[in-house]
Amino acid sequence: MQSWFVKRFLKKLLLDVQGDFGGFEERTSLLHRELRQHSRKATPTSTMNSNAHNSGPTAHTSAPTPANKSTSSQLFTLQSIPGQGKGLVASRAITPGTLLISEAPLFAIPSAASERDLAAHLRTLPKESQRAFLSLHNSRAGAGEPLSNIVRTNAYPLGPGRDLGGIFPLIARINHSCRPNAQHAWNGNDGEETVYSVREIKEGEQLSLSYHEGGPSSERRKALKEFFGFDCTCEMCEMPKDQLATSDERLRRAKVLDKAIGEAKRVRMTPEDALRDCRELVRIYEEERIADLRVPRLYYDAFQICAMHSDKARAKVFAKRSLEARLMCEGEKSEEAEVMAGLVKDPANFENFGTTKKWKMEKVPVGLDEVEFEKWLWREM
Numbered sequence: 001m002q003s004w005f006v007k008r009f010l011k012k013l014l015l016d017v018q019g020d021f022g023g024f025e026e027r028t029s030l031l032h033r034e035l036r037q038h039s040r041k042a043t044p045t046s047t048m049n050s051n052a053h054n055s056g057p058t059a060h061t062s063a064p065t066p067a068n069k070s071t072s073s074q075l076f077t078l079q080s081i082p083g084q085g086k087g088l089v090a091s092r093a094i095t096p097g098t099l100l101i102s103e104a105p106l107f108a109i110p111s112a113a114s115e116r117d118l119a120a121h122l123r124t125l126p127k128e129s130q131r132a133f134l135s136l137h138n139s140r141a142g143a144g145e146p147l148s149n150i151v152r153t154n155a156y157p158l159g160p161g162r163d164l165g166g167i168f169p170l171i172a173r174i175n176h177s178c179r180p181n182a183q184h185a186w187n188g189n190d191g192e193e194t195v196y197s198v199r200e201i202k203e204g205e206q207l208s209l210s211y212h213e214g215g216p217s218s219e220r221r222k223a224l225k226e227f228f229g230f231d232c233t234c235e236m237c238e239m240p241k242d243q244l245a246t247s248d249e250r251l252r253r254a255k256v257l258d259k260a261i262g263e264a265k266r267v268r269m270t271p272e273d274a275l276r277d278c279r280e281l282v283r284i285y286e287e288e289r290i291a292d293l294r295v296p297r298l299y300y301d302a303f304q305i306c307a308m309h310s311d312k313a314r315a316k317v318f319a320k321r322s323l324e325a326r327l328m329c330e331g332e333k334s335e336e337a338e339v340m341a342g343l344v345k346d347p348a349n350f351e352n353f354g355t356t357k358k359w360k361m362e363k364v365p366v367g368l369d370e371v372e373f374e375k376w377l378w379r380e381m
């Protein structure tokens with residue numbers, strides 16, 4: 001999203017604390033990087049993607065479709081949202097894991113493209129596409145470089161860590177929430193950006209994505225203002241003071257836990273501490289109703305902790321939970337989900353499986369009720 005340009009900037013600032021592309025796409029955890037090593041590289045499917053790296057903005061070769069054909073248009077409508085410009089609003093109740101939008105980019109563009117590059121490129125597009133682009137919101141209107149600023153306001157990266165952004169006219173209408181009900185992802189196989197619901201969405205509720213991940217409200221609001229140019233008025237930031245204070249406290253703790261879980265040495269030496277932190281973080285996510293990509297990543301961390309110490313039984317359960325959460329966020333075609341499915345099949349496929357034999361266990365115990373099972377799973381009994 002607009003985060004694309006901003007993320008490049010954030011990357012410089014936050015490399016040491018946020019992983020390799022900054023912000024939402026990447027997780028701090030050393031552990032997470034290991035999954036990324038597992039996943040095969042995204043394969044660009046259009047000449048747009050492969051060309052654009054070398055020769056500036058390049059048009060998508062297929063006809064640009066501002067309102068994409070694979071979009072379930074009955075699910076939402078474009079409406080005015082007080083204080084937020086336009087936004088997409090659910091026209092009926094939507095269940096979690098529903099594909100809301102799958103949209104090809106109007107065009108793709110490397111982040112280094114200049115205002116001149118953009119102008120030249122825009123002239124090559126059909127009038128309809130030019131209009132679609134120029135009608136998008138500019139968060140820095142009047143500050144010069146209008147085309148670049150429209151891109152900055154609306155572009156999404158074409159995959160994590162990629163220095164190439166896409167303009168998706170419909171997805172660009174989705175506003176930010178600090179507690180988003182949808183998740184976007186680049187589907188490199190189809191050359192489309194997808195948006196899936198990650199929670200129950202009520203009729204009349206706005207669809208939302210997160211432009212910036214996590215942290216207590218003061219940090220979130222500061223970053224959104226600084227890098228995205230707006231004062232966040234999402235339902236979370238607008239909560240009554242006492243509720244916001246409780247939420248802030250949890251999210252502060254979540255940051256501490258997330259960092260601790262990512263410490264590889266600790267995972268090797270005292271895995272029981274790392275697993276306990278995962279458990280606490282799962283609870284915080286549940287309390288905070290966080291259901292986006294943070295959830296599959298967290299279960300993947302729990303998977304790795306168990307796999308590293310030869311606990312195939314628990315590793316399998318965590319791999320399954322990670323896979324289910326990933327599928328809800330990104331759908332069946334997710335490359336990360338494909339990798340995860342392989343680990344569900346056999347956790348020993350994980351490259352660090354069996355680093356120690358400390359927790360060696362093959363079989364999930366049978367006959368436990370739900371509470372007992374959770375206790376077993378998190379090694380609380």
Ligand SMILES: C[S@@+](CC[C@H](N)C(=O)[O-])C[C@H]1O[C@@H](n2cnc3c(N)ncnc32)[C@H](O)[C@@H]1O
Binds near residue numbers: 084229233
């Ligand atoms: C990509 S656009 C989203 C669609 C936009 N509202 C429109 O009218 O096209 C991003 C802009 O929407 C507005 N916006 C998005 N989320 C917001 C939020 N949580 N609070 C306030 N404004 C928001 C800001 O003006 C931001 O620069």
